[in-house]
Amino acid sequence: MLFGIYSLVSASLFVILDAVDVAFTEASVGAGVSTVFMLGTLALTTSREKTPAAHKPLLPLLVVTITGLALVYGTWDIPPYGDPANPIHHHLVQRFIEDSPQEIGIPNVVTSVLASYRGYDTLGETTVVFTAAIGVLVLVGGARRRRSRKDEPK
Amino acid sequence: MKRYTIPRLGTKLLLPLILLFALYVQFHGDYGPGGGFQAGVIFGAGFILYALIYGLDHAHRLMPLWLLRIGISLGVLIYASVGLVGLLLGGNYLDYGVLDHHDPAHGQHLGILLVELGVGITVSAVMVTIFYAFAGRGR
Numbered sequence: 001m002l003f004g005i006y007s008l009v010s011a012s013l014f015v016i017l018d019a020v021d022v023a024f025t026e027a028s029v030g031a032g033v034s035t036v037f038m039l040g041t042l043a044l045t046t047s048r049e050k051t052p053a054a055h056k057p058l059l060p061l062l063v064v065t066i067t068g069l070a071l072v073y074g075t076w077d078i079p080p081y082g083d084p085a086n087p088i089h090h091h092l093v094q095r096f097i098e099d100s101p102q103e104i105g106i107p108n109v110v111t112s113v114l115a116s117y118r119g120y121d122t123l124g125e126t127t128v129v130f131t132a133a134i135g136v137l138v139l140v141g142g143a144r145r146r147r148s149r150k151d152e153p154k
Numbered sequence: 155m156k157r158y159t160i161p162r163l164g165t166k167l168l169l170p171l172i173l174l175f176a177l178y179v180q181f182h183g184d185y186g187p188g189g190g191f192q193a194g195v196i197f198g199a200g201f202i203l204y205a206l207i208y209g210l211d212h213a214h215r216l217m218p219l220w221l222l223r224i225g226i227s228l229g230v231l232i233y234a235s236v237g238l239v240g241l242l243l244g245g246n247y248l249d250y251g252v253l254d255h256h257d258p259a260h261g262q263h264l265g266i267l268l269v270e271l272g273v274g275i276t277v278s279a280v281m282v283t284i285f286y287a288f289a290g291r292g293r
Contacts, residue, residue: 021185024179028195033281036202040288103251105259106184106266115188115266119248125191125234126273130230133280140287 004035021110046141165207172200181276182264190270194277201278202285210289219286222279229276236268 001011014023079086096113102110114122180193205213237248245252250265252258 021189021192023194024187024192026190028199032199033195033202036199036206037284037288040285044288044291076283086155104261104266106183106263108186110187111183111189111266111270112262115269116248116250119237119250119269121249122269122273123237126230126276128232129277129280130226131228133283136284136287140291 001035003038004031007031007034021108161207169200171206172203173197176200176278176293180270181267183270184224184266193270194274194279195281196284197274197278198281200281205282205289212229214286217282219283222283222286224278226283227276228269229274229279232272232275233269234270236265240265253268265280284288 002069007026011023011027011031014020014026097109100109100112100117102105104116108111176193176197179188179196180190181190183193200215201213204216236250240249240252241247243252248265250262250269253261253264
């Protein structure tokens, strides 16, 4: 419930920041659907933790630490947040805003950037959503349910 | 939820509006805020609301699982094949300008519309599928 309220508040924040598209996504995904999914997950879980299978936590810990360090190392190269001298404010934004009415002919620049200039990104995102659905289906979907039904008569 | 009149009636009134609004967001994304992703989520949320109020069995009858599985892959397929059509017509992959011979802007328009449709189909099918998976697990 708190997550939903938080998402709704940040959606209003995005509206104030004139990022209507992001606010739209935040309101529908964050406040709407993910709250329902969270409640669904809560309904599936039990109040007691199952005793985990006995294996050493060292290797996963090592992998997580190395990945985390690599990600932190990667953030050092990111230009400082909100700096007007960042490269994105000098070449891309101006070009997109000035040329997209002639090149794409669509009033909403966000849509033309997302679907046309950044078409590869959006294709990747759609594939990520696709992969996520397959992952969820493998984890909690059909096959497991059939097995648990078979177990029930015992 | 099946015995409560007000949520049932409210759903009946709201559901067509939600689905219509999703379609509006989908096809008006070129002019106003919104696009395939948001429209897909809203469309999926409509079916999730239906499943919450009327029960999973009714929802399965309305939106069967095989249709959802087709939808999940169909959206990505539409997106990728729009790119391939551009490639076959002599442009770059995902270059919509070549879709229309006379005016590249019209081609861009068409390409964006098709691509957003693909995104919308995949996202809405994924949302409903995930909800079915979670809600069906507990039974």
